[in-house]
């Protein structure tokens with residue numbers, strides 16, 4: 001029998017999930033990738049299908065599933081994750097954060113597996129504290145359009161801690177801030193794929209509001225590195241993961257126009273409801289615990305992403 005550790009990655013055919021699957025296969029682990037493909041794509045994991053240690057299961061984790069395999073780690077990443085996606089799939093978003101997390105925790109308990117929950121900076125809502133530390137409880141509109149994602153993830157954190165405290169499950173919670181890189185969907189609706197696609201097509205760049213709202217963008221490789229380090233660290237409270245390099249959406253638009261040598265003009269559209277005005281992670285906890293800091297500068301990460309979009313547009 002093989003001694004290789006087996007990872008179950010829910011949402012493994014999604015943007016971040018597929019990078020995790022790839023990295024784990026490269027590190028000689030076994031990977032079970034589970035995805036219902038509502039926002040994930042087989043294309044993201046097609047390179048992995050020829051590896052004998054990679055197995056794909058098309059399944060919605062919001063419904064129970066019995067897996068025969070030994071499982072050592074569960075990385076629970078299944079969820080729509082873009083504002084457009086959770087507007088299109090509000091019930092699925094609520095179900096995967098609640099029922100899906102419950103099912104994934106049930107598998108972890110049955111298999112005595114370590115469990116890592118992919119939570120989000122959205123648990124802070126439109127934050128009143130800046131930058132956001134893990135100790136901040138957040139400012140979320142429960143009934144707004146983003147509430148389906150924010151509250152599902154807040155529930156997911158609560159049930160993960162309950163399984164940790166009551167069932168002594170070995171759990172981790174990460175709060176992921178805006179992450180980008182190749183493989184994001186063109187129709188994803190998030191700001192970086194939108195701006196790059198518009199810039200490459202010479203279409204207007206759609207800045208929402210006046211573009212004064214801020215975000216802090218992390219390249220996907222930096223995020224994956226931090227996730228795999230945290231899995232091996234004995235720490236159960238939430239850990240912010242992201243890049244604290246904060247900027248306005250308008251300056252991001254200008255940077256993407258310049259890096260892609262585009263002639264696109266900027267236009268201003270309505271600001272979506274409850275769009276957070278500012279967002280920057282305080283990553284002191286991650287730095288200390290993981291001896292990690294994001295390495296990829298925004299310009300370099302954007303150039304890599306622009307090249308990928310140019311080839312795949």
Ligand code: UDP
Pocket residue numbers: 082083178189190191192194195206207208209211213215249271272275276
């Ligand atoms: N945004 C924008 N134009 C777009 C898409 C997004 O100005 O075409 C803004 C959006 O209003 C938000 C920020 O960019 O302030 C980041 O949006 P995204 O959807 O990427 O994720 P969020 O951080 O809001 O979850």
